Amino acid sequence: MSLEKVIFGFFVLLAATLNFGFFIGDISNAALHNEYELFAAVVVNLIATVLKFGDRTQIGAVHLATSLVADLQLIAATLTWVYATQISSSGMTPEATASVVSLSGGALLANLVSVALLVIETTTFHRR
Amino acid sequence: MKPAMRRPLPRGRFHRQTAIAHPAEGSPTVFLVMRRMRAPLIVLILIFAISVFGLTLIPGQDADGNPVRMGFFDAFYFMSYTATTIGYGEIPHPFTGAQRLWVTATIYLTVIGWAYAIGSLLATLRDRAFREALALRRFTATIRRMREPFLLVVGYGQTGQLLGHALDTLGRRLVVVDRTPEHIDTLDIDPYYADIPGLVADARNPHTLGVAGLEHPACEGVVALTDNDEVNLVVAMTVALVRPGLPVIARTVSPAIEHRMRAFGSPTVVNPFDRYGDHLRLALHKPSAYLLTSWLIRGEGAEMPELGRPPASGRWVVCGFGRFGHKLTEDLRADGLEVTVIDPRADPVPGVTVIKADASEPAVLAEAGLAGAAGFVAGTDNDATNLSLVAAARTANPALFIGARQNRPANAPLFAAMEIDWLLVPSEMAAREIYARLSTPMLWRFLQEMPELGDEWAADTLERMRAYCGAHLGALWKLTLSAGETPGLRPWLRPGVVLGDLLRSPRDREQRLDAVPLMLMRDGVTVLGPADDTRLEEDDQLLIVGRPYARRSLVDTVTNRVVAEYVLSGREVPAGWVWQRVTGKIPTAAERSESPVRSSDDP
Numbered sequence: 001m002s003l004e005k006v007i008f009g010f011f012v013l014l015a016a017t018l019n020f021g022f023f024i025g026d027i028s029n030a031a032l033h034n035e036y037e038l039f040a041a042v043v044v045n046l047i048a049t050v051l052k053f054g055d056r057t058q059i060g061a062v063h064l065a066t067s068l069v070a071d072l073q074l075i076a077a078t079l080t081w082v083y084a085t086q087i088s089s090s091g092m093t094p095e096a097t098a099s100v101v102s103l104s105g106g107a108l109l110a111n112l113v114s115v116a117l118l119v120i121e122t123t124t125f126h127r128r
Numbered sequence: 129m130k131p132a133m134r135r136p137l138p139r140g141r142f143h144r145q146t147a148i149a150h151p152a153e154g155s156p157t158v159f160l161v162m163r164r165m166r167a168p169l170i171v172l173i174l175i176f177a178i179s180v181f182g183l184t185l186i187p188g189q190d191a192d193g194n195p196v197r198m199g200f201f202d203a204f205y206f207m208s209y210t211a212t213t214i215g216y217g218e219i220p221h222p223f224t225g226a227q228r229l230w231v232t233a234t235i236y237l238t239v240i241g242w243a244y245a246i247g248s249l250l251a252t253l254r255d256r257a258f259r260e261a262l263a264l265r266r267f268t269a270t271i272r273r274m275r276e277p278f279l280l281v282v283g284y285g286q287t288g289q290l291l292g293h294a295l296d297t298l299g300r301r302l303v304v305v306d307r308t309p310e311h312i313d314t315l316d317i318d319p320y321y322a323d324i325p326g327l328v329a330d331a332r333n334p335h336t337l338g339v340a341g342l343e344h345p346a347c348e349g350v351v352a353l354t355d356n357d358e359v360n361l362v363v364a365m366t367v368a369l370v371r372p373g374l375p376v377i378a379r380t381v382s383p384a385i386e387h388r389m390r391a392f393g394s395p396t397v398v399n400p401f402d403r404y405g406d407h408l409r410l411a412l413h414k415p416s417a418y419l420l421t422s423w424l425i426r427g428e429g430a431e432m433p434e435l436g437r438p439p440a441s442g443r444w445v446v447c448g449f450g451r452f453g454h455k456l457t458e459d460l461r462a463d464g465l466e467v468t469v470i471d472p473r474a475d476p477v478p479g480v481t482v483i484k485a486d487a488s489e490p491a492v493l494a495e496a497g498l499a500g501a502a503g504f505v506a507g508t509d510n511d512a513t514n515l516s517l518v519a520a521a522r523t524a525n526p527a528l529f530i531g532a533r534q535n536r537p538a539n540a541p542l543f544a545a546m547e548i549d550w551l552l553v554p555s556e557m558a559a560r561e562i563y564a565r566l567s568t569p570m571l572w573r574f575l576q577e578m579p580e581l582g583d584e585w586a587a588d589t590l591e592r593m594r595a596y597c598g599a600h601l602g603a604l605w606k607l608t609l610s611a612g613e614t615p616g617l618r619p620w621l622r623p624g625v626v627l628g629d630l631l632r633s634p635r636d637r638e639q640r641l642d643a644v645p646l647m648l649m650r651d652g653v654t655v656l657g658p659a660d661d662t663r664l665e666e667d668d669q670l671l672i673v674g675r676p677y678a679r680r681s682l683v684d685t686v687t688n689r690v691v692a693e694y695v696l697s698g699r700e701v702p703a704g705w706v707w708q709r710v711t712g713k714i715p716t717a718a719e720r721s722e723s724p725v726r727s728s729d730d731p
Contacts, residue, residue: 036184039200043177050170054163082201 011048012118015070016111018044023108027101028094038081038104042074045107048114059121066114073107157262164252168245175241179207179234186230190221198227206231211238263328264339270325271341276301279566280340280347282331282363283354284311286537286555287379287562289318291351294427294563296320303347305331305340306354332362334370342370349375351562357385368393377565379558381451398561400554401452405459408531408550410579412440412463416587417579423590423601424571424673425564430601432594438550439529442502443467447487447517449474452507452533452552468496487517498524505531507552511539518546570606570671573654574647581656589644589657593673596642603679607670607686614686619716620696621666628660634684634691637698641681643674689715 018041025032049067052060077100084096183203187195198206202220209216210231223231252258278301281288288311292302304326306312312326329336331354341347352363360378367376369392376395380386386397411418415437422433444460446453449471457467457480467480470487485492498504504521506514514532521528531550534543543551565572578586596602609625611618617625627648633639648658649669655662664670672682685695693701693715701713708714 035200036181039177039181039184043173046173047170050166050173053166053169054159056159085199086201 008051009118011044011051012111012114015041015044015048015067016108016115019070019074019104019108019111023101023104025101028098030092030094030097033097033101035081038074038078038100041104041107042071042078045070045074045111059117063114063117066110066117070107070110070114073103073110077101077103077107157258157265160258160261161249161252164255164258165245165248168241168248172241172245175234175237176207176211179211179230179238180204182230182234183207183227186224186226188221188224188227196221207234207238210235211242213239267325267327268339270323271303271339271344274301274303274341274344274346277346277348278303278341278344280305280337280342280350282306282337282340282350282352283359283379284308284314284326285353285355287559288351288353289314290556290559291353291562292324293318293320294559295566296322296324298567300566303327303341305329305336307331332359334366337363337366337370342367342374347371347374349377349566351566352376352378353558353562357382361385361389364389364395365392368395377562379562381554396565398558400552400557400561401455403557403561404452404533404552404554405456408438408456409459409463411435411550412438414579414583414586416583416590420578420586420590420593421575423593424575424604425560426601427560427563427567428601428603431599432590432601435550438531439502441465443497443500444503444505445470445496445498445501445521446505446507447471447514448506448508448533449482450507450509452509452554456505456507468501470496488513488520490520493520493524498528501525501528503529503531505533505550507531507533509533509535511535511542515539515542515546518548568604568606568671570647570649570669571604573649574656574671577654577656585657589646592644596644597673597675602642602673602675604671604673605679607672607682609664609666609668609670609686611666616685616687616689616692617696619689620692621664624663624665625696626660627658627662627664627670629696630664630685631660631682632695634681634695637695641674641678643672643678643682645670645672647671 022037052064080100180203190196280303282305284304284306302324309328312328315324315326350367352360357380364376364378378395379398443466445468447470449469460467470483472486474482476482506517532548533552631641648655684691690703701715702708
């Protein structure tokens with residue numbers, strides 16, 4: 001067991017779980033989607049991305065790609081949220097909430113792929 | 129590669145082409161930077177996250193004193209400009225004490241985070257390993273993009289640089305590998321026509337040669353010129369095993385290494401010490417042949433060298449009995465000359481008078497009997513010793529024929545001032561010979577076979593060359609009579625072209641071009657100094673020396689049908705198709721092969 005693997009697995013999984021926690025619930029109901037959870041998801045996703053930097057293997061490259069997709073989706077969700085709360089006059093309407101949450105749903109998919117890759121990597125490692 | 133390494137295979141058995149397994153393709157350098165930046169970036173993200181999160185938790189007050197919390201957006205905005213030391217002030221409301229306390233802490237945190245991140249980035253960029261990785265990547269990419277045939281030069285010391293400059297002037301492309309960074313730096317400092325990629329690496333590692341393009345299809349040959357015979361041997365071996373059949377030229381001064389090199393394939397081995405003796409013997413017996421050789425290998429534009437003529441009889445005194453001294457003594461004795469050797473570490477050799485002493489002592493030189501000697505060679509590996517020996521020998525006997533060995537190129541002016549009759553510069557000698565072999569392979573063959581024709585033939589050729597080209601050596605070039613290279617001659621090749629006709633001037637065919645045909649090669653058989661009435665056939669190869677304008681005129685003759693018509697037959701034919709039909713003057717066609725070519729009377 002190496003500490004590096006623990007930290008890596010921890011962040012990849014945490015990124016997925018936080019993402020899921022924010023995503024779950026009625027898509028247009030702002031009360032069911034906590035902004036702190038979105039913030040945490042963004043931060044953990046960024047850290048997971050940096051952890052994947054510089055891995056030269058093929059699976060490492062796919063890992064990095066999925067993380068970058070998740071980052072992109074989550075940052076888009078955040079910007080939508082900023083637009084709704086700060087710039088738009090109507091505030092967090094059900095439509096705005098729905099687009100924030102659906103963007104984070106896309107990120108969730110990428111994060112799930114990341115987790116799947118992690119599992120695949122782990123099992124192949126055991127077989128060797 | 130391994131099975132072949134286990135036992136030395138006899139010559140001619142290297143059929144298989146082995147590949148150098150490349151080490152895992154280096155990841156783009158940007159990934160290297162990213163890997164190094166992992167820790168600082170995570171620290172930065174964490175510091176930002178904690179700061180922003182804290183700001184959103186700590187309650188503030190609006191202008192009316194109502195408690196409000198900062199939103200994520202405002203907190204992130206505030207942290208962004210605070211962390212980057214821009215500082216727009218406290219928004220959206222003036223901070224409370226608790227907020228200011230938190231912000232104070234975060235300011236210090238973020239400054240540390242930024243300093244750490246930027247410091248790591250700069251350290252990575254200045255890192256030696258990183259810069260080497262970058263240089264290697266650039267070099268590999270350059271090699272991969274090479275489309276022109278190139279020579280791989282291993283070892284870029286004195287000999288390599290001399291050769292490199294000469295070949296670069298000829299327009300040949302080079303790739304250079306050397307272990308010494310200063311030698312590679314000269315590629316940037318010295319003027320070259322082409323961009324020569326250079327790599328600082330140890331050529332003993334086969335991967336180095338692989339990276340330098342040994343397996344590149346455009347690699348047309350390898351030249352091993354390091355000052356370490358062992359390395360040259362390894363290079364010759366590597367090439368023989370990885371690219372069997374690829375021409376290799378290796379330099380060595382040791383007969384044992386030469387023998388080992390020949391065990392692998394058939395490399396061309398150049399031993400400058402050996403050549404000095406060969407040249408000396410050639411000069412003793414056939415001075416004109418030697419003069420012709422040394423003029424031709426000096427390259428285009430060289431003045432005819434003024435060479436001292438060594439005495440063909442009498443006793444020689446050789447100082448220094450290392451590898452050079454041994455080789456020279458052997459050559460002199462093979463010519464029946466008496467030799468006296470002076471060396472403090474010399475072992476007695478039968479048939480040679482050996483004085484085991486330091487030649488710089490006056491008594492020793494007196495003991496060697498310089499007064500009665502004919503020749504003197506200062507052949508130690510120390511330039512200062514050689515110079516002082518020459519001076520001492522001159523004093524003892526002004527009539528002596530003096531030979532000397534110059535080890536360092538920087539000392540050339542000193543040796544020139546001493547007016548040595550016969551100077552050996554090993555690096556120059558190797559470079560000249562390799563240049564002659566590479567620039568015009570036919571020239572090398574000519575030089576090998578020419579001495580057999582005798583000294584008078586050489587003197588005659590020299591006279592003709594001087595008459596046609598003047599005091600400076602003209603261009604040397606090869607002409608192949610083939611449909612591809614000489615399309616203008618196509619109708620004439622079947623019956624055969626008379627050499628004297630071909631060398632008529634396109635301006636006035638009664639005039640002869642200022643060119644001397646040195647050699648004719650047909651099916652691997654050579655004719656040296658072909659006469660003007662020689663009939664040339666298809667696929668004949670000619671080695672010609674002449675003035676540059678003669679070369680251009682000859683190119684005109686062999687590529688342009690109309691010019692060829694005039695030069696070969698004297699018929700003037702219009703150049704355009706219409707005018708040819710109007711005037712009825714149609715150039716000789718390939719089908720009319722029965723048309724005889726008029727034999728020429730000498731112009």
